[in-house]
Amino acid sequence: MRFGFFDQLPCAPGYSEPQRYKDILAQIELGDAVGFDTVWLGEIHFIREFSILADPLMVLAAAAQRTSRIRLGTAVTLLPLHNPIKIAEEAAIADILSDGRLEFGVGRGIARHYASYGIPPEESRGRFDEALDFILAAWTNDSFSFDGKYFQARELTVCRGRCKRPTRRCGSLPTAPTLSRSRRDTGCRSSRRR
Numbered sequence: 001m002r003f004g005f006f007d008q009l010p011c012a013p014g015y016s017e018p019q020r021y022k023d024i025l026a027q028i029e030l031g032d033a034v035g036f037d038t039v040w041l042g043e044i045h046f047i048r049e050f051s052i053l054a055d056p057l058m059v060l061a062a063a064a065q066r067t068s069r070i071r072l073g074t075a076v077t078l079l080p081l082h083n084p085i086k087i088a089e090e091a092a093i094a095d096i097l098s099d100g101r102l103e104f105g106v107g108r109g110i111a112r113h114y115a116s117y118g119i120p121p122e123e124s125r126g127r128f129d130e131a132l133d134f135i136l137a138a139w140t141n142d143s144f145s146f147d148g149k150y151f152q153a154r155e156l157t158v159c160r161g162r163c164k165r166p167t168r169r170c171g172s173l174p175t176a177p178t179l180s181r182s183r184r185d186t187g188c189r190s191s192r193r194r
Contacts, residue, residue: 004040028072060072
């Protein structure tokens with residue numbers, strides 16, 4: 001059996017953002033010291049009392065410098081909201097800084113995020129699938145091109161981290177190196193193409 005913990009970093013009235021970020025880093029350090037297997041951080045936007053964790057990869061990269069054993073996971077990175085080139089490179093860098101301890105979970109998020117990012121909610125599924133295909137191509141090829149509806153690339157070489165052959169799992173606790181998809185976001189049927 002493996003043990004981990006999840007946090008989305010709420011910031012209730014009376015607390016400051018700097019203190020809450022110090023708190024989560026201290027919690028991850030303690031989790032590493034007492035033997036937890038994995039920490040999972042969720043990407044959530046625009047609801048301060050619920051979460052101020054807009055970029056879990058940045059926090060996990062900082063935690064990687066303070067820990068040595070605990071695996072560091074995103075639960076989840078909201079692919080439709082981001083450019084997959086940037087996410088592929090940022091996740092690879094976090095994987096490098098953690099010596100291969102990154103667990104990269106992906107999902108679609110909730111509809112209220114899309115309007116603030118200028119993304120029509122009906123594009124969510126297509127953007128998710130395309131961004132995932134893009135990231136997998138970036139991580140498994142020395143150079144790649146991509147011609148999708150939402151994302152394009154020509155002969156790019158991106159930082160791949162330690163992940164040469166990412167595994168794909170759906171709704172399960174992953175093992176390294178992995179790219180994990182949220183069961184709710186994929187319905188577990190999207191993996192049929194991969």
